[in-house]
Amino acid sequence: MDIQVVRADITTVAADAIVNAANPSLLGGGGVDGAIHRAGGPAVLEACRELRATSLPDGLPRGQAVATTAGRLPARWVIHTAGPVFSRTQDRAQVLADCYRNCLAVADELGAASVAFPTISAGVYGWPTADATRIAVDTLAETPTRVGTAILVAFGDEAYEGYLRALAERRG
Ligand code: ADP
Numbered sequence: 001m002d003i004q005v006v007r008a009d010i011t012t013v014a015a016d017a018i019v020n021a022a023n024p025s026l027l028g029g030g031g032v033d034g035a036i037h038r039a040g041g042p043a044v045l046e047a048c049r050e051l052r053a054t055s056l057p058d059g060l061p062r063g064q065a066v067a068t069t070a071g072r073l074p075a076r077w078v079i080h081t082a083g084p085v086f087s088r089t090q091d092r093a094q095v096l097a098d099c100y101r102n103c104l105a106v107a108d109e110l111g112a113a114s115v116a117f118p119t120i121s122a123g124v125y126g127w128p129t130a131d132a133t134r135i136a137v138d139t140l141a142e143t144p145t146r147v148g149t150a151i152l153v154a155f156g157d158e159a160y161e162g163y164l165r166a167l168a169e170r171r172g
Contacts, residue, residue, distance in 0.1 A: 001140065001141075001145055001147055001148060001149065001150055002148060002149045002150070003137065003140055003141065003149075003150050003152065003167065004149060004150070004151050004152065005151075005152045005154060005160065005163040005164060005167065006151055006152070006153055006154065007153075007154045007155075007160050008153050008154075008155075009035065009155070010032060010035070010036070010116055010118050010153040010155075011035050011036060011038075011039035011040075011073060012074070013074070013075075013116045013151060013153055014074040014075065015075055015112075015114040015115055015116040015149075015151055016075060016076050016077065016107075016110075016112035016113050016114045016115065017067070017070075017075055017076065017077040017078070017079050017106075017107050017110065017112040017114070017115045017116070018036065018070060018073060018075045018077075018078050018079070018115075018116045019065075019078075019079045019080075019081060019103050019115060019116065019117045019118060019120070020032065020033055020036045020078050020079065020080045020081070020118075021033060021081065021083055021118050021119075021120045021121065021123065021125075022060065022080040022081060022082050023082055024059035024060050024061065024062060024082045025052075025059050026048040026051060026052055026056065026059060026060050026066075026080060026082075027045070027048060027049070027052070028045060028048075029124075030123075030124060031123040031124055032118045032123065032155070036073070036078060039071075039072065039073055040069075040070055040071035040072055040073045040078060041071040041072045042071070043069050043071035043072075044068055044069060044070070044071045044073075044078055047068035047069050048068060048080070051066060051068070059082075060080060060081075060082045061082070062082045062083065062084050062085075062089060062095050062099075063081075063082070063084070063094075063095040063096075063098035063099055063102065064081065064082065064098070064102055065079050065080065065081040065099065065102040065103045065105070065106045066079070066080055066081075066106065067079050067080070067106050067109075067110055068080065075116070076110075076112070077110055077112065079103050079106050079107060079115070081099040081102065081103050081120060082099075083095070083096060083099050083120040083121035083125050083127075084096055084099075084121055084125065084127075085121070085125045085126065086121060086125055086126035086127040086128070087126055092127075093135060096120060096121055096127070096132070096135050096139075097135055097138075097139040099120050099121075100117070100120070100135075100136060100139040100140055100143065101139060101143050103115065103117070104140070104143050104145040104147055104150075105145075107145070107147050108145055108146050108147065111146075112147060113147065113148045113149065114147070114148065114149040114150075114151065115147050115149070115150055115151070116150075116151040116153050117136065117140075117150060117151070117152055117153060118153055118155065119132050119133060119136065119152075119153075119154070119155065119159045119162075120132065120136070122159065129156075129158040129159050129162050130158070130162045130165075132159075132162070133152075133154075133159055133162030133163045133165075133166055134162065134165075134166040136152060136163070136166075137152070137163060137166035137167055137170065138166065138170070140152075141170055
């Protein structure tokens with residue numbers, strides 16, 4: 001898989017699937033979640049409500065992933081994943097890596113060739129950005145998938161530098 005790094009608002013990134021750093025309720029929130037729902041429009045929230053009413057009555061467990069329509073976003077699907085809270089989730093590194101692995105598994109089921117990721121858990125959930133970007137790069141590089149391109153979307157300088165450093169270290 002080709003791993004690319006861009007600095008952008010993820011709602012402007014064209015990819016088959018865009019990952020949302022959601023919360024377990026799936027019913028919207030701040031940060032990238034709010035931005036995705038604003039840009040995607042009501043179809044995204046409607047699809048999330050439908051999931052809650054059917055397959056996910058208790059919400060989305062942290063580390064898991066599920067797809068919906070992308071509404072008006074320049075993507076075919078949004079893959080929602082609920083990241084661990086840095087200060088509160090047990091086995092947090094495992095759960096954060098699970099988010100990336102399960103997003104790729106959902107993307108494989110969908111047949112998505114390209115997937116854009118925000119820095120999961122590095123906002124309100126409090127994960128130190130340099131460490132969150134390293135886990136993202138290492139997990140994506142080590143997970144077998146048919147996804148051809150992962151786009152790591154940095155929303156700030158720290159994430160951008162973290163991704164580049166983690167990639168450089170892997171490439172030696
Ligand atoms: P979490 O609750 O998983 O920490 P946040 O949305 O608070 O989720 O933050 C996750 C990451 O997404 C942070 O690095 C934040 O800077 C970034 N982010 C926030 N808005 C956007 C956006 N529009 N596009 C891309 N990344 C974003």
